Every structure is written in structure tokens, then in C-alpha cells.
Amino acid sequence: MKTGKNQSVGTDFLLVGLFQYGRINSLLFVIIATLFTVALTGNIMLIHLIRLDTRLHTPMYFLLSQLSIIDMMYICTTVPKMAVNFLSKSKTITFLGCEIQTYVFLVLGGTEALLLGFMSYDRYVAICHPLCYPILMSKKICCLMVACAWASSSVSAFMHTLYVFQLPFCRSRLIDHFFCEVPALLSLVCQDTSQYEYTILLTSYARVLIVVFHMSSGKGQAKAVSTCSSHLSVASLFYATALFTYTRPHSLHSPSQGKAVAVFYTIITPLLNPFIYSLGNKEVMGAMRRLLG
Template identity: 85%
Template sequence: MEGSQHYYMNVSDVICFDILVSAMKAENQSFGTDFLLVGLFQYGWTNSLLFVVVATIFTVALTGNVMLIHLIRLDTRLHTPMYFLLSQLSIIDLMYISTTVPKMAVNFLSKSKTITFMGCEIQTYVFLALGGTEALLLGFMSYDRYVAICHPLHYPILMSKKICCLMVACAWASGSINAFIHTMYVFQLPFCRSRLINHFFCEIPALMSLVCQDTSHYEYTVLLSGLIILLLPFLAILASYARVLIVVFQMSLGKGQAKAISTCSSHLIVASLFYATTLATYTKPHSLRSPTRDKVVAVFYTIITPLLNPFIYSLRNKEVTGAMRRLLG
């Protein structure tokens, strides 16, 4: 009876057992040892279905962002500061979702769930750089709407082409520098525990659980960095739109109110989803972390936000839908 039970072990248990064995072999090995990714779901007979779902989401997000970038580039009516910043957001989302989702999808069909040390380091840096850039860019986009609605006469000066380019350059530079510092520090730490990463991509909170030395001081650095890169822009967005709503409700024209509220609400939906989930991951103490919860939360800012961004901005924006109709004839 006891022997027959082994024949009825499901496939997912076998695969997880193999991963654990491989992780034990990788423990306490050299600097260049590969990591093993547990993944978002437990691997099993649903691998093919999950691959199709993830691949479909990736394709839709890819198409939506490319289409929005293409529309803004072709239609001269969209050559304004607002749509310039929006095109930058789509470029970031395009790269953002391409950093994590393809590897996750491939792992559903691959027997090897490993990622090389260098590959993990590159993925961590690119992911952090794009996330920090998007956080700052969303803040600059709220400033653009604030100036357009509250100070329309000064808009051409306060949101000139030069200032827009400086905003974008500042967002990219700040995100890249922040990511470089954290990546360089984390990957020089000794990973002397199991190389099994309980996540579907290489992320600093998941990697920190593999480090065998005290990281409490560094966790304060991550918290401070998260407050600066994430919380400050989010508070600026809330302050900007609080002022915008006050001005909007003082308008006498119903159409002006509707258009302003529609634009601002779209931005607030995207910003709230992105900032709330990232803050929940990067400002939470290590002792309160749950790997399963962290993976579910990560889905929102790695997959859902890049998927929703182009559709929220396009479907709720008459100028973008008008450009789409003109492009399609």
C-alpha cells in the first residue's frame, strides 16, 4: 500500500521535488551559481493553459502600447506635452512587461526553471530602473494636468518642449541610478542559503531572503528609497488632483468639467493601482512578508498596470479614439 502511493504522486509534486533537490545542490556554491524560480503558480498539468493565458495577456499589452505609441507619433494633433509624456509611459510599460512576463511564460513549458546569476542581475536592474522611472513619470504627468487646468495661460511656458524633455530625462536618470545602486549592492552579498527564489522573477525582496548575513540596515535603505521614489510622487499626484478637482467643480461649462474629470480619473486609477501595490512590496518589513502574497501583489504592477495603461488612456480619451478613427479611415 505504501509503495503504491508513490505512483499516484501528481506531476506538480514531482517537479517541485526536483526543484528543491536542485536548490539543495546549489546551496553554498560559488558566485556564479544559477538561481531557480518557483514561479507564480505550482507547476503541473495546467502548464499549457497558463502559458496560453500569460502569452495572450502579454500580446494584448504589447499591442496596446505599440498602437498608442504609433498613434501619438503619426497624428499631429497629439503632438502635445500630455501625449509626449503618455508615449514615454507606453514605452516604459512595453519594456516593463517584457522584462518579467516572457521568462515566466517560458518556465511554464520548460523543464528547467533556472535563471543565470548574470541574467537575474540584469533582470533586477532593468525592472527597478523601469519601475522607478514610471513612478516619477506618473508624477510629472499629474503636474502636466495641474498646469493645464489650473494655469492654462501659463501652460505653453511651464510645459514647453524643453521642460518636457528635462522631466523625461530626470525620470530615466533617477530610476536608472537608483536601480544601479541597489542592484550592485544586493548582488555582492553572500547568497549562502538555497538558491530557490520563491517568486516568478528576480526581485530584491525575494532575493533578500536568500542572503545569509544581517540585512536589517539595508532594509531601511530600501524603505527610504521606496518613500522617495514611490511615496513622494504619489503624494504629489494626490495634491495636484485635489487642486484640479477644486478648480474643475468651479467651472460653469459641463463639457469642460466632464473632460477634465475623465482625464484626471484615468490617471488616478492607474497611479493608485501602481503606487499602492509597489509601496506594499517595498515598504513592508521583512518579518511581515508572505511570499505568496508578494507574488500576487507583484502581478498588479508587473502585468496588470502595463496591460491597462494604454486602454484606460485611449478608451476614455476622445482625442485618442479620434486619432484611431482617422488612422483607420
């Protein structure tokens, strides 16, 4: 079945990778595998700690455990394939595999973006409306927040993936990236996609403005800065790198810059999140000490 000019569904893509592969492939594999293991271990430990310690059974830590689950899925979506490519002679990925990877990555990215916004809202309510906190952030509402984040991101990701993969990939089969990401795929399309790119830009800015709105209430903002430094650092790192990738016109995209920035939100962010939230959090550190005896 044809989906575009000189394009068949069964045709594989070729991933260039993070670096030009050479003699240090084995070293790169070890580094990536180590980072992958540390990220998984840190997030699993944080989830386990939140589940075991009843003092952490609060809305904030429920949302934090969901963030750790997303981070684990995030890193499992891209890193294993990249690590294997360091040792494999074949750097290909099937059309269907690329489509699935793009969809899952978009779902996780969208869910994390919304979840960070909900976590900001949680801190805003706790600081500015403490008496209403049990009502505004009840267990039912927290579950609805998480469900809405997953559902809306799944629908959005499906629409974006469906649109991108019906475009004619007639320039090349070579993806200058280490995984299938929308900006890298658009560079292979021989069709004007400017309208689609501007739609993504406006949508991305709208999401960030919503988060800023939740955190910009008078005295609540000043208190939030002093009490929510961990969350602010995580949110800033995620949104800054995501904005850099998805809110620039295609003409300004550089493959090398795109890959470097992608490392942050595919590897560095999932790696740092559990340590930022645990090492900078007295409650989590207290729970860890109680767990260790």
C-alpha cells in the same frame, strides 16, 4: 570569484514560478502568452496613434507615449522567462541573468514612478496655471523630465543591484518568485538587511509624497479628480502595488502575496494602461476614428 559565504558568481538560481507547475502548464503558457501579446499590441497601437495624429502632439501625450514604451519594456523583462518556464523542465536563471533582470526591472519601475509623477504635474499645471502651461511644459522641459527620470532611476537601480548581489546568498538558491526581485532575493540572504530595507521604505514614501504634493493644490485637486480620472486610476494602481511590495519590512513579506501583487505591476498594469488612456479619453478615441477613416 567569491561574493559571499557559500556563494559563487557562476551559481544559478532556481525560480519557483507563479504557481506550482503541474498538468495545466500548457494552459498557463497560452494565457500568459495571450496577455503578453495583447499588452504589447495595445501599447504599440497607442504609441503609433500619438505619433501619427498631430492633435496629440502635446506634452501630456508625449509623456503618455514614454509610459507605453516603459510598459512594453516592463512586460518584456519578466513575462517571456515566466512563460518559458511553464514549458521548460529547467527553471533556472544564471547569476548574471538574475542580476541583469533585477537591474532592468528596477530601472523601469523607478522611471515609471517618476514619469507618473511628471504626468500628474502636467495635469496640475494645465488645470491651475493654463496661461503658463506652454512655458512650464515646453518640449525641452518634457525631454528633460524624461531624461532625468531615466538617468536617476538608472543610477539608483545600479546602487541597489550592486548592494543586493554582493550579499551572501547562503540560505538557498531557490527564489520563491517568477522573476528576480529584490524582496524575494533578500529572503535568501543570511545577513541582517533591516537597515537597507528601511532605507528603501523611506525613499519610496518620499517619492509618493512628492506626487501627492503636485496633485494637492486647492481647487486644482477637485478639477484634477474630474478631468484626470484615467491618469489617477493608472497611478493609483501602480503606486498601491509598488508600495505593498517595497514598503513593508521583510518579516511581513509572504511569497504567495508578493507574487500575486507582482502580477499587477508586471502584467496587469502594462496590459490595462493603453486601454484606460484610450477608452476613457475622447481625444484618443477621436484620433483613432480619424485614423480608421
